[in-house]
Amino acid sequence: MADSSPIVLILGAGPNIGKHVAQSFAAKGYKVALASRTDHRHSTSDDTIHIPTDLSEPNLIIDVFAQVEEKLGAAPSVVVYNGALRIPDDTSDPIGTFSFANHHSALAVNHLSVLQALHQAVLGFRTLPASASKTFIFTGNILNMTTRPGVLSFGITKTATSYAFRYLGEQRIYEKEGIKFYYADERSPTGDAVYLDIDGAAAAEEYVKLSERKDQGPWLHTFTKGHGYKDFGSDIKPSARNT
DSSP, X not given: OOOSOOEEEEEXXXXXXXXXXXXXXXXXXOEEEEEESSOOOSOOSTTEEEEEOOTTOTTHHHHHHHHHHHHHSSOXXXXXXXXXXXXOOOTTOTTTTOOXXXXXXXXXXXXXXXXXXXXXXXXXXXXXXXXXXXXXXXXXXXXXXXXXXXXXXXXXXXXXXXXXXXHHHHHOTTGGGTOEEEEEEEBOTTSOBOTTOOOHHHHHHHXXXXXXXSSOOOSEEEEETTTXXXXXXXXXXXXXXXX
């Protein structure tokens, strides 16, 4: 199956963002590897594969990348991490009722497996030609910028990951290798979170554009449906609305 077609790996390939990202990259000539517990393949083509995995087990990420190379013939040139685990906290007593077991689970999916994927992606990018995209995109949210009730663990773990992407994007350590990193966050036209109204097609459109960009753009890629990237700054007020 090995040929010159680029490969996109989507970790946490669900029926919304995952499906639309897969379709958009396939339309661009990419082979598609979907890694998730459930198979949401939109296509039965040999150029689209599903790799069962559990993002709560960071070490399994190593095998996912190995299977991509084995089955599709090369390392992925675009990696999208779309996995997330949100376990609601007690809004009236988040510390008194804090569950370390739940937090460890959220930390694994929202942060530790991301770091493992970053590690594997960079190693793989280095095996690809200079013309390859070499782009890693993480599906983030507004919690690295502000607070919302009931999501203490979710916010902590998302924010930890956002720091990694800020570090990589701002320090530009891998710029000479052509490797780019983005924390992507869909927003409403006013800059607020979209909450559960995530638009998979809008995300897919942005992710394709990021993959085609040659230089490192702003690491925090906030965007709105139909308009693309917009810098909303850091002046975001806390909200009583739950994400």
